[in-house]
Amino acid sequence: MQLKKKIVLIGxxxxxxxxxxxIHGHSFDIVQIYSRSAHNxxxxxxxxxxxxxxxxxxxxxxxxxxxxAVPDNAIEEVCERINFNNTIIAHTSGSTSIDILQxxxxxxxVLYPFQTFSKNILTFNKEFPVFIxxxxxxxxxxxxxIAQLLSKNIFPLNSQQRITLHLAAxxxxx
Numbered sequence: 001m002q003l004k005k006k007i008v009l010i011g012x013x014x015x016x017x018x019x020x021x022x023i024h025g026h027s028f029d030i031v032q033i034y035s036r037s038a039h040n041x042x043x044x045x046x047x048x049x050x051x052x053x054x055x056x057x058x059x060x061x062x063x064x065x066x067x068x069a070v071p072d073n074a075i076e077e078v079c080e081r082i083n084f085n086n087t088i089i090a091h092t093s094g095s096t097s098i099d100i101l102q103x104x105x106x107x108x109x110v111l112y113p114f115q116t117f118s119k120n121i122l123t124f125n126k127e128f129p130v131f132i133x134x135x136x137x138x139x140x141x142x143x144x145x146i147a148q149l150l151s152k153n154i155f156p157l158n159s160q161q162r163i164t165l166h167l168a169a170x171x172x173x174x
Contacts, residue, residue, distance in 0.1 A: 005142070006031045008060050010078055011069035012040040015092050015113070017047075019069060023149045024048050032060045056081040063087060065142060067111065072096045079104045088139050095167065097159040098133050109134030111143050112162055113150055126150065131157035 005028050009016050012035035024030045030048050035041035038054040045052035053059060059082055068091040070078055075091050079101065089101055090109045101108035115128040130147040132154060134140040140156070147154045 004029045005064040006060075006062070007065045007067060008032045008034065008063040009044075009067050009069060010034045010059075010082075011067075012037065012044045013069065013071075016067075016069040017044055018113070019067060019092070019146075019150075020044055020048055023146055024050075026149050027145065028065075028149075031063060034059050061085065065090070065146075067092065067146075076100055088142055090134075090139075090143055095163050097163070098135065099159065102135065107134075107136060107139045109139045109143050110159070110162065111146060112157070126152050129153040129155055131155050131162055133158055133162065 007023070007028050007030050009020055009030050012033055020030050020033070030050050032050060033041045033045045033052040034054070036054055041052035041054055061083065065088045066082070066084055068075055068078060068089065072093045072095055075093060075096055079089070084105045086106045088107045089105045090111045091101065092111055092113070094112050098108065098110050110133040112131040113128065114131060128151055130151045130153065132140060132143045132147055133156065134143055144154060
């Protein structure tokens, strides 16, 4: 029997809700939700029957993967407050380079679902693309395993391509 990989989800917004509800309980367990708002963390954690915190020093230190689903301008600040111990970390931003993570771990990447999310809509047809970028093959494989729970359409995409795609999508939606 293969043990489930432990994920700490940093953030409790729309994308965090989507990720948590889609991947928890498969080959992954969301073992903790962090949010600067204890109330928001508690709401999401209660849906998963898992722990939560709003304090950086109480983030579980031994997870297998840390997914950072916070506003783009908060990614670096959040990373500076957490000791990842070279565990896999990934952000979910379409407009932030992978390079922002390189000083925080030797294993980092981007998991970018190309979809608009809402906390109230948690089911999707799994046809939207999910883009992955990583600094090594092991991280890519772990992120692909997560992505396969989200969508049938998974593609590697580098930071420059992802940022261009994201800007085009924002422009088209507005």
